[in-house]
Amino acid sequence: MAYSDKVVDHYNNPRNVGSMDKADPNVGTGMVGAPECGDVMKLQIKVNPATHIIEDAKFKTFGCGSAIASSSLATEWLKGKTVDEALDIKNTDIVNELALPPVKIHCSVLAEDAIKAAISDYKAKSTVETAVTA
Amino acid sequence: MQYFEVLGLAPRLSLDLKDLEKRFYAKSRELHPDRFARAPQAEQQRALELSSLLNDAYRTLREPIARAEYVLKNSGFDIGEQRSKDVPPELLEEVFELNMALEEADRPQIEAAGVRFEKLRAEIDQELATRFGQWDQAAETGTLAQIRGLLNRRRYIENLLRDVNVHLSN
Structure with missing residues (x-):
């Protein structure tokens, strides 16, 4: 099966690979996986607490080319968005952008799950933080 | 069935x-x-x-695993497409760490991980046997859901063991 040029590009030059401090209150971490293919994806966002804008995003994915490309693209899209705007990113957007074939759609679903997980981790942390300081 | x-x-x-x-x-x-x-x-x-x-x-x-998958499929459980919700976060964390270790190709670490994952698989098989008995006593959907969760874990661990063996044979 041939990968699209965009998948190959993200696979060969993945954007924003790395990790951030999980303990940082402004960092949200999403760890997701797909048992049938053994993929694991970690996606992190760093949010400016005053503006709710995602200032940085990092990922590390162990999986196929499409899973790596999906999460790489997700980090590109996340940067500069507010947390609420980021929640609007749909797996179908990723499918369209990367021209993923039907058998690889679950990779985009995984990336969407990772975004949602990172945001909900950040939100859970920032609520606790606010409660403590209030 | x-x-x-x-x-x-x-x-x-x-x-x-x-x-x-x-x-x-x-x-x-x-x-x-x-x-x-x-x-x-x-x-x-x-x-x-x-x-x-x-x-x-x-x-x-x-084959106990194939048998359980057959029963799940015929009881309305979709065993193909699955989401990460079905996998406990500690397992993902562990899988992620092992993948990191594999990437850095630290042989003793990989060997230790292989041993740990084989032990984990044995534990899962034991728990599966218990759940199988439970379902046979009273065919409850809740038990099948637990079995599906265990099978997911098991598949992850099987994949990891495969990766471990690939790395060790290189």
Whole structure:
């Protein structure tokens, strides 16, 4: 099966690979996986607490080319968005952008799950933080 | 559930493999083409179809994991497409760490991980056996959901063991 040029590009030059401090209150971490293919994806966002804008995003994915490309693209899209705007990113957007074939759609679903997980981790942390300081 | 029916069994997750084998041979003899040599065409055809179903049934039911997947599929559980919600976060964390270790190709770490994952798989198999018994006592959907969760974990660990072996053979 041939990968699209965009998948190959993200696979060969993945954007924003790395990790951030999980303990940082402004960092949200999403760890997701797909048992049938053994993929694991970690996606992190760093949010400016005053503006709710995602200032940085990092990922590390162990999986196929499409899973790596999906999460790489997700980090590109996340940067500069507010947390609420980021929640609007749909797996179908990723499918369209990367021209993923039907058998690889679950990779985009995984990336969407990772975004949602990172945001909900950040939100859970920032609520606790606010409660403590209030 | 056809596979159990063709072997004359009620749907059960814990099966006596000796008994299963005996039933398989007895049924195979019953359906042997020689016995239908003079039978009408339609009956020969029917025996052939049943015989093929019987083979599939035996192949599936003698393997506990395949058997459980068969029961899950026939109880309305989708075992193909799955989301990460079905996997406990600690396992993902562990899988992620092992992948990191594999990437850095630190041999002693990989060997230790291999041992740990084999132990984990054995523990899962033991818990599966318990859950199988539980379902056989009272066929509850909740038990099947737990079994599906265990099977997911098991698949992750199988994949990891495969990766471990690939790295160790390099």
